[in-house]
Amino acid sequence: xxxTVETLSPTRVKLAIEVPFDELKPSLQKAYREIGAQxxxxxxxxxxxxxxxxxxxxxxxxxxxxxxxxAIPQQILAAVREHDVKTLGRPEVEITEFADNxxxxxxxEVDVRPEITVPDLKTISVEVPAVAIGDSEIDEQINxxxxxxxxxxxxxxxxxxxxxxxxxxxxxxxxxEVPGGSATNISHEVGSKQLLPGLDEVLVGLVADAxxxxxxxxxxxxxxxxxxxxxxxxxxxxxxxxxxxDDEFAQMASEFDTLEELKGxxxxxxxxxxKVEQIYAARDxxxxxxxxxxxxxxxxxxxxxxxxxxxxxxxxxxxxxxATLQDYLTSEDKTEEQIDQELTEAAEEGVRIQLLLDTIAxxxxxxxxxxxxxxxxxxxxxxxxxxxxQYYDQLVQSGAAAAxxxxxxxxxxxxxxxxxxxxxxxxxTVLTLDDLRAASEDEHAGHNH
Numbered sequence: 001x002x003x004t005v006e007t008l009s010p011t012r013v014k015l016a017i018e019v020p021f022d023e024l025k026p027s028l029q030k031a032y033r034e035i036g037a038q039x040x041x042x043x044x045x046x047x048x049x050x051x052x053x054x055x056x057x058x059x060x061x062x063x064x065x066x067x068x069x070x071a072i073p074q075q076i077l078a079a080v081r082e083h084d085v086k087t088l089g090r091p092e093v094e095i096t097e098f099a100d101n102x103x104x105x106x107x108x109e110v111d112v113r114p115e116i117t118v119p120d121l122k123t124i125s126v127e128v129p130a131v132a133i134g135d136s137e138i139d140e141q142i143n144x145x146x147x148x149x150x151x152x153x154x155x156x157x158x159x160x161x162x163x164x165x166x167x168x169x170x171x172x173x174x175x176x177e178v179p180g181g182s183a184t185n186i187s188h189e190v191g192s193k194q195l196l197p198g199l200d201e202v203l204v205g206l207v208a209d210a211x212x213x214x215x216x217x218x219x220x221x222x223x224x225x226x227x228x229x230x231x232x233x234x235x236x237x238x239x240x241x242x243x244x245x246d247d248e249f250a251q252m253a254s255e256f257d258t259l260e261e262l263k264g265x266x267x268x269x270x271x272x273x274x275k276v277e278q279i280y281a282a283r284d285x286x287x288x289x290x291x292x293x294x295x296x297x298x299x300x301x302x303x304x305x306x307x308x309x310x311x312x313x314x315x316x317x318x319x320x321x322x323a324t325l326q327d328y329l330t331s332e333d334k335t336e337e338q339i340d341q342e343l344t345e346a347a348e349e350g351v352r353i354q355l356l357l358d359t360i361a362x363x364x365x366x367x368x369x370x371x372x373x374x375x376x377x378x379x380x381x382x383x384x385x386x387x388x389x390q391y392y393d394q395l396v397q398s399g400a401a402a403a404x405x406x407x408x409x410x411x412x413x414x415x416x417x418x419x420x421x422x423x424x425x426x427x428x429t430v431l432t433l434d435d436l437r438a439a440s441e442d443e444h445a446g447h448n449h
Contacts, residue, residue: 001018001079003078003079003083004016005085010115011111012301013110014109015076015107016106016107017076017079017105017108021103024068027070028067030067032054032063035054051063064100068098072108079108085112088113088299089301091109111300111301114297118359118360119290122420122421122422124422127426128278128424130425130426131271131425133271138267145254146242146245146253149242150241150242150243151243152239152240153241154236154237154239155237156207156237157207158204158206159237163190163238163240164237165188165234165235167186167234168186168233169182169195169230170182171196171218171228172230173218178221178223179221181221188203197217201214202232207237208235209233211233212232213232215230245259276436278425279423282423286421294359298347298348299351303344314328357417358409361413364413364416366412373408376407377391377404380404418433419432
């Protein structure tokens with residue numbers, strides 16, 4: 001095999017590879033074996049068919065094609081090793097010359113890891129706003145608790161926004177009942193827009209035992225897009241009553257005896273959550289500064305694959321909730337080009353950060369132990385609600401185990417970055433990775449009891 005490498009850009013090279021026909025023979029024999037095992041020829045045992053017979057039946061061209069497809073990845077790998085090219089993503093292959101008994105000539109364009117000079121981490125310093133908890137945020141938490149302990153009391157007056165009503169509904173289109181369009185004795189908060197469009201407007205002012213009619217446009221089902229006539233009957237009107245905010249409320253809603261203790265606890269919890277957010281903000285700012293300082297280019301092939309992957313994941317997620325990409329674009333008031341642009345920017349940023357962390361991991365010779373890798377597998381398996389071994393086997397089968405290993409290694413490189421750059425808040429307090437660990441552990445402990 002002969003090969004040359006041409007640099008197309010800081011992130012892309014073109015390999016030109018020539019393979020003598022002799023070197024393709026092992027791949028050719030394998031192709032004959034594989035095709036021979038698939039075809040049936042009367043008079044021959046499967047797998048024992050002479051190559052001349054296969055040539056007649058399937059055609060020598062098909063066998064050569066199969067052999068070449070098998071040989072190309074191996075030849076690319078050999079050329080990459082020979083020229084010490086650090087490849088990223090999938091190569092784009094073009095066969096330039098190939099005929100029976102002649103050398104195979106092809107080119108492979110592939111993204112490569114650019115040469116990156118990482119600035120001295122100790123010269124990077126970031127500042128983020130200090131953590132401050134306003135009284136209004138505590139009040140918001142208290143109001144959330146009040147909502148959870150609210151009671152409903154039947155009242156003898158017309159329904160108003162915020163009231164709860166028990167009601168019966170019946171929807172018809174041209175006198176024909178809509179499947180799934182009837183309900184009896186359901187509870188609904190007036191003004192919540194949880195049920196049919198137009199319903200909340202007619203409920204305001206209705207008393208118990210009153211009924212009303214209105215027209216609504218159906219969004220789903222057999223009659224989607226058609227107008228339906230809806231009859232609604234109010235069975236009862238209930239007023240939502242929130243508990244008074246006092247010591248008694250604190251005893252009911254928490255393990256504390258006084259309101260002051262409850263507020264103190266809420267303040268402490270909020271502070272921890274904000275501390276975690278604050279350190280993550282400092283981390284993101286440090287990475288942004290490093291990526292800019294190192295002037296890292298984003299390899300376009302890798303970015304393109306990443307964008308396609310993200311878009312596919314987005315489409316799958318929407319499908320699971322029964323929506324399409326078009327529905328999403330309409331609801332967000334965006335065009336597909338805008339979404340592609342956003343995804344591309346996010347993917348470029350993500351790829352640059354990965355390249356930066358890989359470079360730092362190489363420079364600091366970051367190693368990943370079996371324990372650390374195993375820990376990550378267990379963690380991901382739990383999230384996927386699978387057994388760790390089953391999850392790991394799937395990773396290996398899909399060829400994604402190396403990517404997880406890379407993620408763990410980058411995570412360690414990121415921890416090293418956070419230990420070396422200077423992170424402070426606007427009051428001059430130094431932030432460290434230990435603060436994050438402490439806050440996260442408290443968070444977990446807090447969730448467990």
